[in-house]
Amino acid sequence: MAKRTLALCRQAPYGSALAREGLEAVLAAAAMDQAPxxxxxxxxxxxxxxxxxPEGIGQKSLQRNLLALPMFGVERVYVCERSLMERGIDAKRIEIPGVKVELVLDTGSFIAAYDTVLSF
Incomplete structure (x- = not known):
């Protein structure tokens, strides 16, 4: 049985390189048929x-990375429901063509189900 890997992305999209690095790690792994x-x-x-x-702050948009997910076989992305509520983000505003966005209520149990967790 294959080990399950989770990429855990906690960083805002701009202000540090971690958000971009997390998405790039997922895309790189997916390119090698190891999609976490x-x-x-x-x-x-x-x-x-x-x-x-993000051009106003001299950054490249992460939107292209997100739009590339289905091309690399990543067809599902999970998001913490509580994080959305705390930040006033309406789940209806989230749309990535070709990707199903699923809300997770109990992130602790969700994360615990994985063999490996990559944290960004």
Whole structure:
């Protein structure tokens, strides 16, 4: 049985390299048929909002990385429901074409189900 891996992304999309590195790690692993599941929580939930303009702060948009997920076989992304509520993000505003976004209520149990967790 294959080991299950989770990429845990907690960082806001801009301000540090961790958000981009997390998505790039998922894409790189998926390119080698080792796609980990992806869980966004805390400020990582902001990565899922499409109406961002990072050019104003000299950053590249993460939207292209998110849009590439289904091309690499990542068809499901998990997001912490509590993180969305705490940040005032309406789950209806989250849409990644070709990717099903699933809400997770109990992140502790969800994370515990994985053999390996990569934290970004």
């Amino acid at each position: 599941d992806l869980l966004l929580l805390r400020d990582g939930a902001f990565q899922l909002l499409g109406d961002q303009s």
